[in-house]
Amino acid sequence: MPELPEVETVRRGLEPGLVGRTIVDARCTSNPKFTSAPDALGATVEEVNRRGKYLLIAMADDRELVIHLGMTGVLAFEIDPVRGPHERAAWLLDDGRWLTFTDVRQFGRIAVVDAGSYESLPTLAALGPEPFDESLDAEMFWRSLRQSKQRLKTRLLSQRPIAGVGNIYADEACWAARVHPGSRRITRAQAAELLEAIREALAAGIANGGTTLRDYRNVSGGTGSNQDELKCYGRAGEPCSRCGDLLVSRVYDGRTTTLCRTCQPMR
DNA sequence: CGCAGCGCCTGAAGGC
DNA sequence: TGCCTTCAGGCGCTGC
Numbered sequence: 001m002p003e004l005p006e007v008e009t010v011r012r013g014l015e016p017g018l019v020g021r022t023i024v025d026a027r028c029t030s031n032p033k034f035t036s037a038p039d040a041l042g043a044t045v046e047e048v049n050r051r052g053k054y055l056l057i058a059m060a061d062d063r064e065l066v067i068h069l070g071m072t073g074v075l076a077f078e079i080d081p082v083r084g085p086h087e088r089a090a091w092l093l094d095d096g097r098w099l100t101f102t103d104v105r106q107f108g109r110i111a112v113v114d115a116g117s118y119e120s121l122p123t124l125a126a127l128g129p130e131p132f133d134e135s136l137d138a139e140m141f142w143r144s145l146r147q148s149k150q151r152l153k154t155r156l157l158s159q160r161p162i163a164g165v166g167n168i169y170a171d172e173a174c175w176a177a178r179v180h181p182g183s184r185r186i187t188r189a190q191a192a193e194l195l196e197a198i199r200e201a202l203a204a205g206i207a208n209g210g211t212t213l214r215d216y217r218n219v220s221g222g223t224g225s226n227q228d229e230l231k232c233y234g235r236a237g238e239p240c241s242r243c244g245d246l247l248v249s250r251v252y253d254g255r256t257t258t259l260c261r262t263c264q265p266m267r
Numbered sequence: 268c269g270c271a272g273c274g275c276c277t278g279a280a281g282g283c
Numbered sequence: 284t285g286c287c288t289t290c291a292g293g294c295g296c297t298g299c
Contacts, residue, residue, distance in 0.1 A: 071293065072277085121295090
């Protein structure tokens with residue numbers, strides 16, 4: 001499930017091959033989530049940017065090609081792509097290569113919008129600050145968390161307090177910061193610890209080329225290695241590497257959550 | 268307006 | 284072996 005580190009890895013892989021290229025052909029399937037892909041036809045790519053989990057491909061006509069990978073979206077450069085059953089869209093570049101978008105579960109999304117106009121993508125329009133934005137400090141983060149009565153985990157996944165955190169990195173960061181993901185109120189000090197833990201977890205994810213549990217691939221088809229470094233996510237039933245107590249699994253607002261009851265007390 | 272709940276979607280895995 | 288059920292989960296949408 002691509003979260004910020006996976007999307008950033010994809011962004012870095014796309015950038016050198018995409019900037020300066022003009023889109024000369026395009027195709028898509030009939031699922032409305034992907035039918036905007038051909039709207040980028042004729043445009044020249046100026047920048048490959050990212051906000052949270054969204055790829056924002058800036059084009060010379062002041063529009064943006066927005067791509068969200070959803071759960072199983074994979075972008076790849078290919079010379080002569082086999083149009084497999086899961087290909088949802090593809091763009092032919094003026095150097096003869098195709099950029100293909102495959103997405104088994106079709107949770108991804110493609111949109112072409114006027115630059116910065118995100119009304120059709122409400123989560124992007126209301127996205128919180130980038131994790132590595134220096135103007136985001138612990139006080140601001142704590143205030144944003146406090147604004148809501150939602151559980152901490154749910155609030156993090158809303159993308160409002162901070163952009164780009166999904167289920168994996170939320171569990172990892174809460175574990176590292178010793179805060180309970182089901183908590184509805186955390187202290188200023190806990191928020192400071194959590195912000196630092198989120199930054200460390202995401203930075204590690206990027207450094208390791210992302211987390212590949214099943215579907216995630218970079219644009220070269222390779223896997224990441226961060227799955228080998230996870231301390232909490234997906235390890236329910238195994239001993240906590242910090243205290244030895246068994247990690248447990250909970251469901252909060254429909255999201256499976258792993259935590260250590262000893263290291264992460266509710267208060 | 269905030270937020271809980273649901274639906275989308277398919278393949279893997281587990282139960283019988 | 285094969286059928287059926289459950290699960291994974293980000294985000295958009297609906298309705299309270």
